């Protein structure tokens with residue numbers, strides 16, 4: 401593959417690296433190639449080399465290793481100017497100061513309020529609202545059928561639900577949801593030219609900064625306002641930090657739960673025996689959710705961490721300054737962790753809860769419990785209302801969007817009866 405995004409082919413770019421396909425034409429094939437390439441595999445991300453970790457145990461260990469940091473200035477290819485803002489994946493890493501990009505004591509300072517707002521106990525308070533959104537969207541699903549009875553479960557249900565939830569939580573008005581969905585779709589798509597991506601990120605920064613200024617002037621009952629207000633005697637977050645956290649929450653909350661809900665529906669429809677078990681009460685929805693998280697992870701690759709010292713993993717050495725990706729899809733299919741049938745979807749699997757799809761260590765997903773509540777509300781309500789739900793096209797015709805880091809379907813057309 402040529403390398404249009406960097407000034408020159410980066411020095412040290414290895415031959416034999418697994419090239420990550422920006423068009424996501426064969427995700428399962430790519431996942432097996434990554435696993436075959438080793439515990440630590442060399443990958444090529446649009447011409448930029450990195451390591452990826454493909455096994456559960458070693459990923460767990462690296463996610464606890466303080467020698468790996470999120471600070472982009474620890475990346476040799478960035479410091480030397482080989483990787484620039486012209487690289488289409490830069491927005492996944494250089495996303496402003498927030499809990500997503502900082503480590504150590506500063507990270508705890510940036511993250512505490514968010515994780516406290518998202519504990520299972522605090523989430524009980526918003527469960528009724530999630531149920532209400534779900535019912536509303538199920539009505540829209542029914543009303544949205546075309547003359548053949550077909551409706552896109554993604555556009556009408558799986559996509560708006562997490563947007564409504566994270567919008568309510570952060571205080572983003574409903575009138576802005578369609579704009580945000582459109583912007584993030586363009587942000588993640590590899591078909592978007594990089595100058596357009598950089599422009600939309602700048603527009604989003606303006607939007608979020610305005611929201612933060614509004615809440616600073618007039619605090620409301622939302623997490624954005626809570627992030628602005630200083631703890632008694634504590635250090636308040638700066639405006640840049642509040643904006644960073646806000647955009648991380650909206651991007652993450654909106655983009656990942658779509659995958660969880662849709663992937664669970666798709667897995668059940670293609671494994672009707674297991675759907676039966678759930679509908680007959682022989683298995684519970686939590687089993688579906690956890691097995692879906694393991695088997696068909698919403699996040700394929702998490703970019704990126706950087707080594708501040710040489711780190712040995714098995715017989716490979718990550719050199720100081722090199723980048724490390726966590727390949728959650730490969731990790732979920734680890735046979736050491738989940739057994740020889742790790743590639744099979746099986747809600748009765750004993751290890752279904754022992755996945756690492758939300759990460760591990762200090763950066764473990766603060767929204768994990770929230771996404772579980774969303775899925776545990778959406779899935780039973782959907783199949784409760786439409787027990788005969790089925791795909792309107794053969795499963796092989798469902799295509800992935802050209803998004804390198806997320807596992808994202810283009811559409812999911814269904815029949816409701």
Ligand code: STR
Pocket residue numbers: 491492493495500647648649651652655656698699702806
């Ligand atoms: C998107 C662009 C942006 O403005 C801010 C962020 C920070 C949080 C990131 C998000 C990103 C991309 C999707 C991520 C999310 C955190 C969790 C989510 C990586 C870079 C996952 O896919 C797990």
